Amino acid sequence: MHEAMDEWCERWLGSAVSEVLFETGSLSQVAGVELADGREVVVKVRRSAPRLHAAHQVQWRVWQSGYPAPEPLVPPALIGPEHSASAERLIRGGDIGGRGPGDAVRAAEALAWLLRVAPAAAEVEDLSPSPPWVAWDHAGPGLWPAPDRGPEDLNLVRGPGWLDDAGARCRERLGRYRARRVIGHADWHAGNVRWSGDRLLVVHDWDSVVSQPEAVIAGMAAAVFPASEASWRPATVEESEEFLNAYVRSGSRAWTRDDAEAFWAATVWTRAFDAKEESADGPVTSLSEAEAADRLVRAGA
Known part of the structure; x- marks a missing residue:
């Protein structure tokens, strides 16, 4: 999955993965990564489903309102035949x-x-x-x-x-x-x-x-x-x-x-x-x- 994620980041974020900061997840595979251009983002991989696009729209609208949601960077996009990935800005701590x-x-x-x-x-x-x-x-x-x-x-x-x-x-x-x-x-x-x-x-x-x-x-x-x-x-x-x-x-x-x-x-x-x-x-x-x-x-x- 690391190779696929690296290719996905290069395509959709314009920069390859420089370092994997953490990996976690239950229903989804979630990875915090540092990109080669220095940005820190979270990439989430899960089985594709139409409702995920609606969820991304909600996150975008909520973030725009000033509510403390991570800034969404990439809506769900394919990362294999049955899975999609999305990206958001990493917010550390809390x-x-x-x-x-x-x-x-x-x-x-x-x-x-x-x-x-x-x-x-x-x-x-x-x-x-x-x-x-x-x-x-x-x-x-x-x-x-x-x-x-x-x-x-x-x-x-x-x-x-x-x-x-x-x-x-x-x-x-x-x-x-x-x-x-x-x-x-x-x-x-x-x-x-x-x-x-x-x-x-x-x-x-x-x-x-x-x-x-x-x-x-x-x-x-x-x-x-x-x-x-x-x-x-x-x-x-x-x-x-x-x-x-x-x-x-x-x-x-x-x-x-x-x-x-x-x-x-x-x-x-x-x-x-x-x-x-x-x-x-x-x-x-x-x-x-x-x-x-x-x-x-x-x-x-």
Whole structure:
């Protein structure tokens, strides 16, 4: 892949790779590189999909607004028969938030800021399908959408009955919710949201932008905001509630009971999907039946 990336950079960035600074990634291969002309950029390689072009448009519009997203340099362009790569300016450093005092509030305020400056859904190309941990509204025949890792059909995975019940109740509750779709970030965990003191330094992973109702986007974020790759401990019910209260205070409109219930249903869906993937490999430890039940009560589900 290094040779292909070097050729890609020379073609699309006008300069070959001088040094690979880091490599990481899960669903994508991500490399920070220094180019021969001295620029430091991040190149992301992943399976091609039409929604990636819409995600690039969102990142560009958000960056132009002054929001702290990395400057996009190259939209998704082929790097092989089935994969595409894009490039953005490297932003170094930043502290990872978590569950310290004020972390829920600042994470919620940063998300509210993003939704204020993001383009309207009609102003960019189609962002569907949503990533599976957001795709409560998927069009597949079963309860669970196709997973993002591996070919296994989660609908064929034997797991705790309460987990499938929770997923079904989320889908039913969100299916009754009627709200305008907006654009927001659907992977709002601490590793993607970096800080310099109390100042938001940068938000990463713009492939994860989606078009969903605002309450759903906020709920997904409130479920995972303290977690990071180093310590994947999602939010407690109390932390999600603190996030909700801060988010509503940061917004320009009053939330209805319907909005709040959709928020809580969304917190369950994303956690239940992760737990269902977990159940394919062993026991579920990331979500308990009691916590799911508590969140579902709040969701009116």
